[in-house]
Amino acid sequence: MTAAIDRMNLHLRQSGAVPSSRKSKRQRLASLIAATGGLRILERLPQQNCLVVLNYHRIGSPSDTVGDPNLYSATPSDLEEQVRWIKQRYHISTLDEAIAFVEGKTTLRKAGILLTFDDGYKDNYDYAFPILHKHRVEGTFFICTSYLGSSQLPWWDQIAFMIKTSRNSKVVLNYPEPLTLDLDDGKLQALNRLLCIYKTKHNLDKDKFLREIARSTGTGDERPCERIFMNKAELKEMSDNGMAVGSHTHSHPLLSHLSPELQLEEVSLSKQMLEQDLGIEIQSLAYPVGAPDSFNEHTQEALRRAGYRIAFSFHGGKNIAGKTSCYNVRRHHVGVTDGNALFKVRTSTAAVLGAPLF
Ligand SMILES: [Zn+2]
8 A cells, every 4th residue: 555655646746746845935045044043043032922823734744645735734753853942942832821821811921832733633643642742742633523533535635635546637627617627737736726616615515526526537436445533542542641632623614604503513513522532621623724714703603602712713813912812813834845944933933923924
């Protein structure tokens, strides 16, 4: 299986379906800042009284997956370097401290850095948990309860898998509107176009859209069968050993696309299931996708009714003391292709300014 994935990913790198490791302008600038001593100056500047929330997804290499390569945030060695670096320089917040901060019950005096991980992939248990545990640092893991222990690909990985294994170089869709994607122009671009439609098109019949991609790519029902999400026992082990857990809904829908009743069901069911499995109170949620239009006032009303105290988005911005909405706590993306120099410059500028400079 591994050799087959390696062969497929070699082909995918050549066809542009795996993110390029070529250095971006931001990476080159960050390397220059680090090489000329700018990072040490940034680390010594006065810090804001703010909460900086970093958002990871998968840990590993994009070339390891048959699914969406965009999901990778760090290799295990990069994550360990990042945790060690932050711990030596900044205060790493716990989820309880973050809740007290947004509720105005405490100030952090300096910047607090909260480490969060979305979706509950098994690689979070395999790689992130041992690293955080070794360094005695709390991470917060947002779990989709319907994915626990699952080997089924979630919608974003399904779309990626179908594009990667397409039998046709031209993918011609008739739903939700006529669209032709030429995979020879780049599989990653085609994948991102389809993900964008899924995430942003209101009233999209999502099952019909997935069937349409399967038809147009000629991929049918082929699916990998290895377990990709952590199971209940693994999550319980993490929770019992210093990790915080929050909800990422039950089935990872775009909440704002659902009726108020269904939104309440999604956030209530996942909370109840996690509380039952773990024997702890679940007080936090991360919105699936987390863009400004991924949640709405009905979502926030549902969170209030279900008893959540804090909810995290994923579209940047600052969490300054006294000015942070408890149901829209901002988070910042960590990307595997960023590299550690860019990670350090982004994190240290966020500690000074409240959000990364670039
Ligand atoms: Zn997610």
